[in-house]
Amino acid sequence: MMRRFTITTPIFYVNGAPHIGHAYTSIACDVVARFHRLNGDDVLFVTGTDEHGQKVEQSAIAQGLAPQEFADKVSAQFRQMQKEMAVSSDDFVRTTEERHKKAARALWEKVAENGHIYLGAYEGWYSTRDEAFIGEDEVKLHADGTRTAPSGAPVEWVREPSYFFKLSEFQDRLLKFYEENPDFIGPMGPKREIEAFVRQGLRDLSVSRTSFKWGIEVPNDPDHVMYVWFDALANYLTAVGYPDLDAEKAHYWPADVHVVGKEIVRFHCIYWPAFLMAANLPLPKKVFAHGWWTVEGEKMSKSLGNVLDPKALSDEFGLDQLRFFLMREVPFGGDSNFSRRSMMTRMNVELANDLGNLAQRTLSLIAKNLDGILPDRGELTSEDQAILRQADLLPDLMSGQIERLAISDALEEVWKLIRAANAYIDHQAPWALKKTDQKRMSDVLRVLYDVIRSIATMLQPYMPDTMSKMLDQLAILENEREFASLKVIIPGGRHLPKPQGLFPRFIEEEKA
Template identity: 70%
Template sequence: MTSRFYVTTPIYYVNGAPHIGHAYTSVAADVLARFHRLSGHEVFFLTGTDEHGQKVEQAAQNAGIAPQLFTDRISADFRDMADVMAISYDDFIRTTEPRHIKSAQALWQKVAENGAIYSGAYEGWYALRDECFYGEDELVTGADGVKTAPTGAPVEWVKEPSYFFKLSEYQDRLLELYEKNPEFLGPNSTRREIISFVKQGLRDLSVSRTSFKWGVPVPGDEDHVMYVWFDALANYLSALDYPDMSAEKAAFWPASLHLVGKDIARFHAVYWPAFLMAAGIELPEKIFANGWWTVEGQKMSKSLGNVVDPRELVKEFGLDSVRFFLLREVPFGGDSDLSRKSMIMRNNIELANDLGNLCQRTLSLVARNCGGVVPERRVLTDEDKQLLGQASLLPQLLSDRMAACALTDALEDVWKVIRAGNAYIDHQAPWALRKTDEERMKDVLRVLLDTLRSIATVLQPFMPQSMEKMLVQLGVNENERSFAALEVLLPAGRSLPAPQGIFPRYVEQEAG
């Protein structure tokens, strides 16, 4: 049976333009989706936009246009960002779509039927910027005596009729979930924070608003719209045609992995499982929170003018150089800093020098000394076997890394083989063997070609365009690029195209 893999990004909030943080989570999810496809799994990869709520209504008013027109524009911008970053999503969900509204209302009705929603009045602190309710004990009082949310967002005292979700009744079940399934929530820093939050005690959650209208109407009471997070989280089901669980796409539930930013971990790791428990729906297998990006050591903010559009980086550095840097710089799950110096160094040292040169040297030697034809694999020395053995382990090694969302570690595993390949070519010196032992030279070049094929195959999820070029130059046909295909050697005698550089060195323009 083919195993299924359902991966999601958070749906991105449309009160502003896409930035590097959005691209980061999307690229990570894309790498996982592409990796599972190459493993022969059936994949469903979902991304999209979160388009309701008071913040969106206000942003549309400030722009002087209707909320739907505003969300159409920003959602299209997020879709463009995904396409520029080569995000291979299977579906792009929008919470203003009829299919989503139908599913969110069906989920509400199921939770309500099971007795987990009741009506009352909400009175308490609300942070519009976070779209989040906070208890008095969570607020921070500044030197000026002004209260703010723990995130620094301004809070206001809100009083209005509301429906409540009985979150307090799920505290023990949630703690049991985290304890019995340590893999459910990662990384460890986020897991510890969430457990600490839940242990402090959960209060029932206000899940509807009456003070604005831009939202999904509550079934049976259209004076209320759903709290934006109840609506938004339902997208993971609405893309599968919930409540029709007999639909073909429904087979992908439960989700294999929800990738989220750490700022929204609470909603995904506390509220979402509780909503699903209340609806009697199976829980997702894993939630993993990635860190935040700073720019040259500073927090991104509109006021500082340092919000980075990933599409601008792609124009300057190239798509795969950007994708590589995002997942290479800092262990996935931690906070990262976007520095031009680091980006140029990663491009020039690891891509152009390490991988680019290994490929270029090997292919140039094959072109010059073997007539551009793949030589036979004949006699293998211990050194040959060692390098080929390292390369052959990559698919399984990376499979284990992917299961743990250790994407940066996966790249380091590949780079160990690349560095070993460079040490091997230097030590074997096939250019010198040309004069002393032509057959041995061919054996060395064959070992390098096979090693490069393994490297390029496993790097396809990270750098799809560059690895496509590399595999073409290595003579690997489209039907020979899966992990299973690596078990079959490329036939000797296959003609290779003329070698071309894949990773140009980046040269900083002189200011003038």
């Protein structure tokens, strides 16, 4: 039976243009989604934009635009960024869409009907930049009398009528849920932080605002708009057709994994499961938080002028090269640093030398010495069997890594095989065998062909365009590119097209 698999990015906030951090999250989810599709799974991959809240309203005013007009403009930029990064999402949810407003209102009504929302008044510190209420114990007082949230964002004292969600009643249920589902929060750092935060005690959460209008109206009370996080988190239900439990996509809930930046773990691991519990809905199986990107060791910021544009990077280095670097540079979940030197080293050493050279040498020898005709498998030596066994194990090894979101570790499994294949070709020296043992030369080239086929097939989620070209050069048909097809040996006799280099070395132009 086909396994169904649902993965989501966070919906990206439209108060600014997309940058490398947004591309990173999108590409990581895309790699996992593509991997599951090639593994024969029924995948729903959801992304989108979060378009309500005071920050959006203020950004729109600053640009002289109506909030909807501003949201339309920036949401389109996120859509374009994902297209440029070859992100193969199945749905793009916008929180200003009618289907989303319907889902958010339905979730509110269900939670209220179950007795978990009440009307009161909010008084306390609020950070507009974080769109979050900040506890007294978390506010930092500075020497100049100003106060900031833990994020560094300024806070202001607000008092206004507000609906509250009875978050305090979910403390024990959440702790019990974390205990019974130890893999719910990943990686380990955020998991420990969340559990410690919940153990300290939870306060009821203000879930509506009256001081601005750019949001979804609270059902039966148009003076209030929903707190932006209640609205935003509901997007995951919007994508599966909620509140229609018989909708076409309803079977994709609960999500298998929400991938988020570590700055929004609290919203996804405390508020979101509590809202779902309050509505008697199944909880997602996992929330996985990744780290932040720095640039040449410095935090990205507009004032430093070092915010990285993913399109500019892809234009300079190549899209698949950029996708590879982002997934390869650090273990997924940790903080990452973008350095041009590291990017060029990965491209020249791992892509051009390790992988590109392996494929080019093998296919050129088949073209030159075997007229481009793929030979049958011959008698296998123990060395042949060892490298083919390593290739055969690759799909299972990578599946285990991808299952736990170890996206960079899965890549390392491929590179272990690539390094082994380069050692094999150097040791077997098929170019020398041409003069002494043409049959053995043919057998060695066939083994290398089969290994490269495994490598190219398994790297498709990371570098879809380049691996498609590599599989073309191996004369692998479109219906032979799923992972399961690797169990079938390609018969000899196929004519391989003339090989062409796929990973040129990157040489930085001298600065004038």
